[in-house]
Amino acid sequence: MVDPEEEEVMEEITFKSDTVLSDVHLNVPNRRHLMVRLNAVGQPVFLSQFKLLWNKDSWKDNQVKGKKQKDIQIENTVHDDRSIQESCGKNSSGTDFLNENEIQTCPCTRIEALLDNDGDLEVVRRPRVFTETKQKEPSRNKVHPKILTQGAEHFSEEEQENIYHNMVKIEHTMATPLEDVGKQVWRGAFLLADYILFQCDLFKSCTVLELGAGTGIASIITAMVAETVYCTDVGEDLLTMCERNVALNRNLTATEGGTVKVKELDWLKDDLCTDPQVPFSWSEEEISDLYAHTTIIMAADEVLQEAFGDPGTLLMICADLLDLVFFYDDDLTDALFKTLYRLTHNLKNACTVYLSIEKRLNFTLRHLDITCEAYNHFRFSLNDLQKLRDGKMKFIVEPIEATFPQFLVYERIEQLELWKIVAAPVS
Template structure:
């Protein structure tokens, strides 16, 4: 089954699709032999520190469910806006992004943070797409691509030191079914065992109509259940503080910031 990000709808509505025109005739199959890729320019607007800064991404307009990381999702825009508005949180910090996908949020974080490690699963061409976008926008810079799979029981040496030394963890629209959500929170808990982390998670509450005509958000409800379970844990003699943040900060990118977009902060606090 093919799925499409809401960002596709946002941009087609506002620009009649011109923003998704393929600027490189050879870009199709450069990254993925099975899915058609396009190249899109996203411009940072009204940001004093980065006037007219452009982010150029290769991505797909649709994908199979297990390859959704090849698309751009609205949660990435929300988290990027948060980073640009709260640059002091990320300045001089080591940031690790989980399920980085196209690398959009990591690139924005790389404009501010000391170092960014953007991770994702080694499936299909996800890692090659991520690596390509990072290098195109921050060549030889402070952003790297690494493999990290939520289904791992333990972190390999290739990523453990970065997770241990990291200050901030980012995740945008990374959970979309019950099983992935469970393993995502297992991964988050394993990262928190290293101590000293602040985690920001952006997720959209996607509504569906059930068989009785009621609007429901089953995947978001599962996310909230796991979030509540996490908040009840004590890790290394510390308690977890979970907070839903307001999303009324400025928009630096063109997208539809719907009310269903939510942003969460998780920190460890000494008992």
């Protein structure tokens, strides 16, 4: 019999020793990783270029006309793993909430199908398929990163033209401890970016707030159509990286796009920092603008990595739309929903929230079994928010089917989910 206190210490030690690498970086060829500098805490910083799969002229025409992007043909790489999907409590349609009985019994009904003869979890490796190009990539031998002087990248004129119009350039770290996962790029942020580009008419000319923005890729994409994007997270080093990425991609927003303002927003604090001596603090004018004009909030799962050891999504807040990332730590999940509750009550307009999450199976020492506890807690919190009756706000929750086109190169697996929450005052 293991003492509960010793068990808690065991899990804490395991957590602190974990290092994680995003699937996004794992599947990018070595030749695309350029090490450009060391950050303030001595971590290597890499520059990666992510190609936009679009026809820019057609997209802009459709944006002006208010049309949806249904004519763009993109090959989606979808990993068909329904046994994992069902074991985490999602039904065949992929749209229904878990009822309380289902949540209590998850995650074990079909786990047996994933085990080998000895009872160990069999990990099925996904095929390395890239939609960006069909040519064979060089074999992945040892990584020899090339250290560049700032601004010294050398490309041909044709490459420069393509990069200018069709590339998102992001500085990031790789293989970080769990507490620094926000410095990597995660798949959930790409799902959110796809939705933003597909439904650009919903974001057009609005004010958006992103929570837990990490490297800022979702904020950058949003700024291509929105008027103002408040890109928020915590940690000076992370926010500095995010600000650099905004500057690297000004070409995407310079013509008709909006402004990205990188700010600190701590979910564990009730108030926004207004101390001018603190980097990335808020001015009174910015706070007033945030509450008066925001109509969309969104998130992606970088923040969830801190608890689960595996990536997830990204966060933004705008008066029209809120997109969220699924957090794998129960305390972070609670802090997220409290922050959403507080923000939506302070906004002067109705708000739409979008949650982009990735369900994950995890083996825990506490249960000595494979579970989906964090996902269950997230769904409980989502249900509680919808049931909330405080006489001031009502929250309507519904899933969004991820059948929209893919505008960035990544593997859109079935475990990625997008949720929509409409927060409106009670009339």
